[in-house]
Amino acid sequence: MATFDIANSINFNRAKLERRFSSGFFSILSTFSIILLIVSMTAYFYSLINEIAYLPNISFIVNGLSIAYLLFYYFSKAFYMPSPRLDSDNLAESLSPLVVDAVSAAFKIAKQNGYAELNPLVLLAALEQTDDGKYMLLRAGFGLEKDISGQIAQAIARIPRQNSGEVKFSQDFLDVLAAARQNTIANGRDAVSSGDVLLGLIQKSDIFKHLMFDIKIDEKDIMNVVEWHEMTREYVEKFNLPYWEKPIISGGIGADWSFGYTPMLNQFAKNLNIEVEFMGDVHVYGRSSEIDSIERILSKTDHNNALLVGEHGIGKKTIVKGFVAKIIKGNILPSLKYSQVFQVDTGAVLSGSSDSGEIANRIRRIFNEAARAGNIILFFDNFHALVSAQEGVGQVNTSEIIMPYLEGAVRVIGATTLKDYHKNIESSPGVAAAFNRIDVKEPNLEETTEVLQEMIPFVEHRDGVFWPYQAVKEVVRVADRYIHNIPNPEKTIEIVDEVSVSVAKLGQKIIFARQIDDLISKKLEVPVAQAEGQEAQKLLNLEEFLHRRVIGQDEAVAAVSNAMRRARSGIQNKNRPIGTFLFLGPTGVGKTETAKALAEAYFGSEKNMIRIDMSEFQEQSSLYRLIGSPPAAGAEGEKGQLTTAVSDNPFSLVLLDEIEKAHPQILTLFLQVFDDGRLTDGSGQTVDFTNTIIISTSNAGSELIRQNLLKNIHGDEMKKSLLDFLQTQGIFRPEFLNRFDAVVAFHPLSPDQIVQVATLMLQSLANQMATKEVTLKFTPAAVRKLARVGFDPIYGARPMRRAIQDKVENALAQSMLEGKITRGQTVTIDEKDIN
């Protein structure tokens, strides 16, 4: 059974005394003693020169007293050094000096206010006053928008008071410290820190839980904040090391004298040691295991070449720079000390000569020079270009030349992509065997958060801004959700940099999640903000928004709106497109208009709609026009209509018109898009569809829809009969139909709805005329006549626009040119005006 006994805790009492020695009177006196010592020694030597009789005696006394006090001071500090123990039954033995301070302060608060018990709330109040506690609470997001001190003070005021008597420790208080100690042990720390107490408070303080709920953070977030704080503290301690603990930068003054000249490398490569040293301290976040692997591999006596394999933009070059930074700091294995890393410009080596003999000679000379110099490590970005299986522009196969050097004479770091590794390097088994492969993988979201936590203190220092934990979480969330063409952690690092700089420019100090959403919204032209404010209103009223452009079709509009709400509130699987719909129905009933309205509602403009006429893809051979063709020998492949448009505008609505006319093999292609939200184009690049809405339209089953309506069949029954029809007729395969989020039937328009369509279009015309300061009005009879003229039993309302052009717009244009209609005039169009 754990107790909390201050009187019998050596650690607690030593910590209090040590604090007294480290600050306040004793500390000031020690500084004063040092000054006195220097002054009195100077006075003594002065008196010797000038023969002042009394001064040596005074100097001796002052010197002696100063030395005596300094001895007392340093010995006392050493004697009262706290010694926390985690194995004692007495919890007071396990506390760090900062927590001892917080508990003492809490005890004081309880005593001053006459509380019978010291409970977790009072401890929270005391913790909030310490530097450590305040920092962590702020980092977690407390007190940024609401005054946390005020909230705690209000809660404390409600604690009942007693008139006199001793303050006892409540059971909850003991439980908090016991939970904190458990956390300390679990994390391998030496003493219970303020962060551990904060984690203990989550278990036992209702008010703390309430405050957490208020700012939308949970226990895991607090744990991450505590870990982050500990990590930052360790970094700061490393920076504040005394001179004798700091490593020597670069290899010393004689390092260069023992290694050879590198004229060839100076021409075809850049010295990364010089570049990194010039840049100052290089921070490589979250890649220590890859850097350590390079170090381990290169320090071997043979088979000492490393090959970094990973996608473009994943940070392979940054890893090499991190390795170089280790060499410069001297924090490296002895065999790699004094090494110089040269990044060879493969392009420059391979260009400027059409003679392959000349290129081979250059490569041989580079490797010879590196071998001769004795301390050179060669780094080749795009290493595959040197050992390419297919020689061509910018690609040669020099395997035979470089192999002898790779067997121990020269250390080489190569970088390539997985695709090029399989294609070019694996085809040269000797070269592949000479390298130790290091896979550079994209970190997961948790690892990305850790990378940002390493990076952000430096960004904060640079830009003078503060990143609360929620903002970090939001960066990771939006980058994962909306940016798929750049891997982590690069994409999150880019956002952190951009947001920091833009907020600093505005003169603000704190980064809020909404600022991150705003930046991404502007950058990607997509509403990122959580369903709140205006956007939430738009989603809630999506039916109304769509109906401003789409007449009738209540079922279709409701089905689409429900699917969109699911997507925006984050319920839907994020590895699929935002929504996939099949719109069925006759021509001219509003299928395309619904798609346009949805593009406007979701992506801000109907311009963000990619329209593909699938009737152009009736042959299997037309597949390459859709997704692009692979590069042929010496020529670039054909661009795919769909894949190029989506990779250029990943936040788009894709409208696949007349889908039933496409070749069945092409439809099979869309199964992967609907399932996984991605498609591999002809050149092998993966195109991301997870930020698209895909709408396929088809006239198939139009007659069935009409007949069902005549029989008064609606809703699910209509949908079932339609799906049966499409499958039995072999128009679409079941696996294709099953992958749509909703199959939506569009009904033929009724006469009333046609009038409404006409009204909508005429209103649009009236709005255009209003910009010319002409008021345009239509009588109901005129609208009815136009609706009659613009409707076609086969094409629905599609001829309506043509009818309005012919019957109204032409006449208006004529009158305006003749000067019959002038600015400020009101024009009313009646039935008789429409011929």
Place this chain on the structure above:
Amino acid sequence: MPSRILYITGKTVAKLYSFFSIGLLLKTLFLPWKRDEIDTSNMALDDKLRVILMNLISRLVGAVVRFGTVFVGIFLICSIWILGFLALILFILSPVLSATIIIAGIFI
């Protein structure tokens, strides 16, 4: 505290050793300057003799510069050790020293 004085002295010495690249310079004391040596194979005898002489000079120049640097480094290292030991002795004697100089100040 005495162990701390020795620790700081040792660390300072290690930094000086590293700063003057003493280990590396001793290991490569007689290597040609910047490894700049001409290969003498396939040369006529008189050319060979001339080049060997040049190579020898290159090694000699390298050795002189390196030796000078090593000498300065070792001198500074010795100085730091002496200062460190002096500080250690002063610290050990400081209780007696402080009492002695107070008494001396009062009575002499």
